[in-house]
Amino acid sequence: MPSLTTPAHLEDLKVEVLFARKAKPVWVTVCTGTGCRAYGAEALADGFEKEIENRGLGRRVGVRRTGCHGFCERGPLVIIQPKGICYLHAQVKDIPEIVDKTLLGDKVIDRFLYLDPETGQRVHQAEEIPFYKHQQRILLENNVLIDATSILDYIAVGGYSALAKVLTKMTPEAVLQEVKRANLRGRGGAGFPAGVKWETTRNAPGVPKYVVVNGDEGDPGAYMDRSLLEGNPHSVLEGLIIGAYAIGASEGFIYVRQEYPLARKHAQIAIDQARDYGLLGTNIFGSGFSFDVKIHRGAGAFVSGESTALMNAIEGHVGEPRPKYIHTSEKGLWGKPTCLNNVETWANVPFIMNRGAEWFRGMGTEGSKGTKIFSLVGKVMNSGLVEVPMGITLRDIVFKIGGGVPKGKKFKGVQTGGPSGGVLPESLLDLKVDFDELDKVGSMMGSGGMIVMDESTCMVDTARYYVNFLAHESCGKCVPCREGLRQMLKILDRITAGEGREGDIELLEELADFMEMASLCALGRSAPNPVRSTIRYFRAEYEAHIREKRCPAGACAALIQYEIDQAKCSHPPCGACARACAVDAIQKVKGGGYMILQDKCIKCGSCYTACPDRFHAVCKVPVKPAEWKIPLPGVESELRAQM
Numbered sequence: 001m002p003s004l005t006t007p008a009h010l011e012d013l014k015v016e017v018l019f020a021r022k023a024k025p026v027w028v029t030v031c032t033g034t035g036c037r038a039y040g041a042e043a044l045a046d047g048f049e050k051e052i053e054n055r056g057l058g059r060r061v062g063v064r065r066t067g068c069h070g071f072c073e074r075g076p077l078v079i080i081q082p083k084g085i086c087y088l089h090a091q092v093k094d095i096p097e098i099v100d101k102t103l104l105g106d107k108v109i110d111r112f113l114y115l116d117p118e119t120g121q122r123v124h125q126a127e128e129i130p131f132y133k134h135q136q137r138i139l140l141e142n143n144v145l146i147d148a149t150s151i152l153d154y155i156a157v158g159g160y161s162a163l164a165k166v167l168t169k170m171t172p173e174a175v176l177q178e179v180k181r182a183n184l185r186g187r188g189g190a191g192f193p194a195g196v197k198w199e200t201t202r203n204a205p206g207v208p209k210y211v212v213v214n215g216d217e218g219d220p221g222a223y224m225d226r227s228l229l230e231g232n233p234h235s236v237l238e239g240l241i242i243g244a245y246a247i248g249a250s251e252g253f254i255y256v257r258q259e260y261p262l263a264r265k266h267a268q269i270a271i272d273q274a275r276d277y278g279l280l281g282t283n284i285f286g287s288g289f290s291f292d293v294k295i296h297r298g299a300g301a302f303v304s305g306e307s308t309a310l311m312n313a314i315e316g317h318v319g320e321p322r323p324k325y326i327h328t329s330e331k332g333l334w335g336k337p338t339c340l341n342n343v344e345t346w347a348n349v350p351f352i353m354n355r356g357a358e359w360f361r362g363m364g365t366e367g368s369k370g371t372k373i374f375s376l377v378g379k380v381m382n383s384g385l386v387e388v389p390m391g392i393t394l395r396d397i398v399f400k401i402g403g404g405v406p407k408g409k410k411f412k413g414v415q416t417g418g419p420s421g422g423v424l425p426e427s428l429l430d431l432k433v434d435f436d437e438l439d440k441v442g443s444m445m446g447s448g449g450m451i452v453m454d455e456s457t458c459m460v461d462t463a464r465y466y467v468n469f470l471a472h473e474s475c476g477k478c479v480p481c482r483e484g485l486r487q488m489l490k491i492l493d494r495i496t497a498g499e500g501r502e503g504d505i506e507l508l509e510e511l512a513d514f515m516e517m518a519s520l521c522a523l524g525r526s527a528p529n530p531v532r533s534t535i536r537y538f539r540a541e542y543e544a545h546i547r548e549k550r551c552p553a554g555a556c557a558a559l560i561q562y563e564i565d566q567a568k569c570s571h572p573p574c575g576a577c578a579r580a581c582a583v584d585a586i587q588k589v590k591g592g593g594y595m596i597l598q599d600k601c602i603k604c605g606s607c608y609t610a611c612p613d614r615f616h617a618v619c620k621v622p623v624k625p626a627e628w629k630i631p632l633p634g635v636e637s638e639l640r641a642q643m
């Protein structure tokens with residue numbers, strides 16, 4: 001294994017790798033990120049390798065397994081280079097046809113291409129698909145190009161050149177000033193300036209100093225950090241080594257949650273390879289700087305992502321927060337100065353070092369520079385990972401990139417910032433997404449979860465969902481958070497059950513005030529955000545639940561029941577609803593369609609989802625809570641008589 005002792009060695013190796021790659025003019029790139037794996041991407045990549053070998057094409061065609069491309073919903077994704085033809089949903093059985101027609105025949109197979117719903121045209125290249133076209137992919141760009149388990153692939157795209165430059169040409173102080181000039185703000189939640197945190201850690205007395213990657217990512221629906229660690233772990237590692245040099249740290253930790261086995265595996269491979277190439281260890285690039293990294297496997301609690309809790313966990317204690325009278329940058333791990341940054345924050349560093357602070361400042365808004373990765377999920381046509389410049393509007397993310405709301409439904413809101421963020425309504429779609437703007441309207445950037453909601457989402461129930469999540473995830477150490485969340489949950493439970501009382505909204509607001517003021521950590525202090533934002537923007541919905549015992553979205557189980565419209569139920573009836581029902585609550589009426597036995601129905605909504613759009617026979621009917629178990633007079637008894 002060659003130890004890279006000078007930047008010239010690195011450059012030579014890069015040229016060598018690029019030359020070796022060029023020997024194969026065609027590359028089949030298969031996304032084997034976790035999303036595509038779920039669709040069978042591993043078998044697909046194996047299949048391509050076998051088919052290419054069996055046909056004796058191995059000298060001309062290479063197969064590369066990459067990390068997440070972002071458009072996970074359409075996986076498995078295959079890109080055929082150098083033409084960049086992007087195939088979606090390809091399966092093992094399609095391999096011989098793809099080899100025959102595309103690899104050997106130079107023909108594109110239309111049915112695997114993206115069909116643009118606007119133009120009705122098939123799109124050949126990924127960059128032309130609207131989902132990708134409106135993004136600015138910098139951190140995610142290399143995910144598509146490299147095998148995450150190959151340091152050579154990373155070196156081929158310029159990897160470790162920033163580290164070589166920093167260690168051989170820049171002083172730690174100059175690196176620090178460059179990060180400060182770039183105004184890189186932390187991507188893990190609060191948007192704290194990374195350079196300021198680095199400087200505090202550097203100036204704090206005490207050795208050794210530590211640097212930590214926060215890869216806990218506990219927000220429901222978020223997977224940006226996972227995809228970076230799975231798809232391009234060397235970029236995070238390179239950023240961390242550069243940071244350690246600037247700060248004067250000699251040891252680092254990558255904290256990865258238990259539920260991310262692939263991210264952990266790839267991060268460990270990256271560490272081992274970097275060590276083998278002399279990029280970790282003693283006297284890196286002959287600079288005299290020595291540094292090494294360990295992985296810490298987190299136990300998978302949302303609160304463990306909080307900085308002090310995470311450090312407790314690394315030290316071997318329970319991952320619970322402590323008061324932060326003294327910042328972790330001064331007294332962190334084992335009481336020593338520790339700089340903790342999010343995965344995405346670290347991944348930005350090599351780019352800033354290579355391209356300069358001015359380049360970085362050229363993207364984004366006045367207060368928030370660069371790009372941000374979001375996981376765009378929920379009721380949106382194109383879900384997946386998107387990287388956009390700070391300052392893009394919510395409308396552009398949801399409609400231009402996300403393709404809007406499916407099934408002709410109306411957009412209702414978008415939750416940003418995970419459980420600590422808020423739901424923003426349609427009137428704020430033109431808001432420019434950055435740290436400060438989101439904060440002003442009662443939400444936050446958080447780590448980048450973005451959940452789109454349509455007209456069928458109940459906002460009271462949404463608030464209840466997040467409060468329930470947080471009540472379970474609260475460490476329970478402080479009373480305002482532990483009891484505040486439990487009381488909030490009780491109130492939201494009763495409102496969604498149709499038992500809300502006058503004054504409940506005000507009570508929720510009062511609880512929110514106390515929690516924000518008195519909770520020990522930011523979990524409790526930000527926990528009221530989903531409640532506050534839904535009251536602020538969707539108050540009428542709370543009032544309808546409390547005063548009219550009605551859920552306007554038709555989502556709260558206690559306030560609706562499902563019925564089958566006999567006129568719409570097909571003749572002969574298709575029975576999709578009955579097959580979907582797990583509790584046998586749907587029965588066939590002699591000579592007619594199906595009906596729901598209300599006393600058996602558990603209101604799971606499976607029949608509603610299963611009924612084909614062309615019939616739309618299952619409907620939601622408002623019902624007052626006291627009535628919901630009583631069979632409907634008239635229709636139901638008439639139908640029962642016919643069974």
Ligand SMILES: Cc1cc2nc3c(=O)[nH]c(=O)nc-3n(C[C@H](O)[C@H](O)[C@H](O)COP(=O)(O)O)c2cc1C
Pocket residue numbers: 185186187188189190191192194214215216217218219302303304305306307308340341342343345447521522523
């Ligand atoms: C309850 C809670 C959970 C958090 N979870 C994460 C997380 O999963 N990942 C993360 O990077 N930051 C998380 N944070 C924020 C961290 O405390 C810390 O501010 C952040 O990792 C600092 O990195 P940054 O400055 O690069 O954003 C969490 C904070 C709280 C209060």
Ligand code: FES
Pocket residue numbers: 031032033034035036037067068069070071072073075076077
């Ligand atoms: S996992 Fe393949 S596109 Fe995300």
